[in-house]
Amino acid sequence: xxxxxxxxxxxxxxxxxxxxxxxxxxxxxxxxxxxxxxxxxxxxxxxxxxxxxxxxxxxxxxxxxxxxxxxxxxxxxxxxxxxxxxxxxxxxxxxxxxxxxxxxxxxxxxxxxxx
Amino acid sequence: xxxxxxxxxxxxxxxxxxxxxxxxxxxxxxxxxxxxxxxxxxxxxxxxxxxxxxxxxxxxxxxxxxxxxxxxxxxxxxxxxxxxxxxxxxxxxxxxxxxxxxxxxxxx
Numbered sequence: 189x190x191x192x193x194x195x196x197x198x199x200x201x202x203x204x205x206x207x208x209x210x211x212x213x214x215x216x217x218x219x220x221x222x223x224x225x226x227x228x229x230x231x232x233x234x235x236x237x238x239x240x241x242x243x244x245x246x247x248x249x250x251x252x253x254x255x256x257x258x259x260x261x262x263x264x265x266x267x268x269x270x271x272x273x274x275x276x277x278x279x280x281x282x283x284x285x286x287x288x289x290x291x292x293x294x295x296x297x298x299x300x301x302x303x
Numbered sequence: 304x305x306x307x308x309x310x311x312x313x314x315x316x317x318x319x320x321x322x323x324x325x326x327x328x329x330x331x332x333x334x335x336x337x338x339x340x341x342x343x344x345x346x347x348x349x350x351x352x353x354x355x356x357x358x359x360x361x362x363x364x365x366x367x368x369x370x371x372x373x374x375x376x377x378x379x380x381x382x383x384x385x386x387x388x389x390x391x392x393x394x395x396x397x398x399x400x401x402x403x404x405x406x407x408x409x410x411x
Contacts, residue, residue, distance in 0.1 A: 221399075228311075230390050230401035231347065244398065279346060292399065294346035 192295035194280050200301045201270045209265045209298045213282030220263050221292065222255055223279040231279055237263060238286050270302045304329060307393050309402035317410055320381050324405045326374040326391030335394040336367055338376050341404065342387045350389070381409045
């Protein structure tokens with residue numbers, strides 16, 4: 189596709205439910221990033237992949253958060269036993285080359301609401 | 304203290320005004336710097352990179368002061384379409400760290 193695609197666009201979950209958020213990066217982009225953005229705040233780094241390798245997961249807030257990119261393209265962010273504080277927009281971004289100096293292309297995000 | 308700090312605003316300015324945004328960062332080893340723009344309920348998009356010598360792109364001028372760990376963005380002759388949140392972004396230790404953003408509202 190022409191850009192980074194994320195699904196679903198909106199997700200409502202009951203507290204304790206597991207959710208899975210999907211990201212389709214731009215074809216051929218090596219690097220993929222997940223960010224969490226709370227209302228009125230800037231995006232907070234969660235994790236980073238270079239191809240299928242997860243090189244940095246230091247931003248994942250707890251062991252309830254898990255991300256994978258098994259074939260080096262599509263990525264899934266999974267949140268287990270969701271809590272109200274997990275409510276946020278989850279943004280996926282990709283870049284053409286490896287490393288952090290490259291321009292990031294963001295998807296439209298998944299807005300997660302935990303009730 | 305946050306690694307990247309911005310005045311959250313909002314900045315309310317009339318069309319044609321000049322407005323400046325400031326940003327400070329805490330890690331002196333930070334390597335590269337950017338301004339992103341985020342429209343309401345949309346994803347962030349790269350506005351411009353920031354170079355030590357300062358750089359300009361049309362009505363937008365970015366400055367970097369490494370000694371003071373300070374980044375600025377100047378918008379001249381502001382347009383209604385400039386209304387958005389402006390995010391200061393710093394590459395620190397290999398991670399892109401975002402500030403909380405400064406909201407700009409340009410009024411007719």
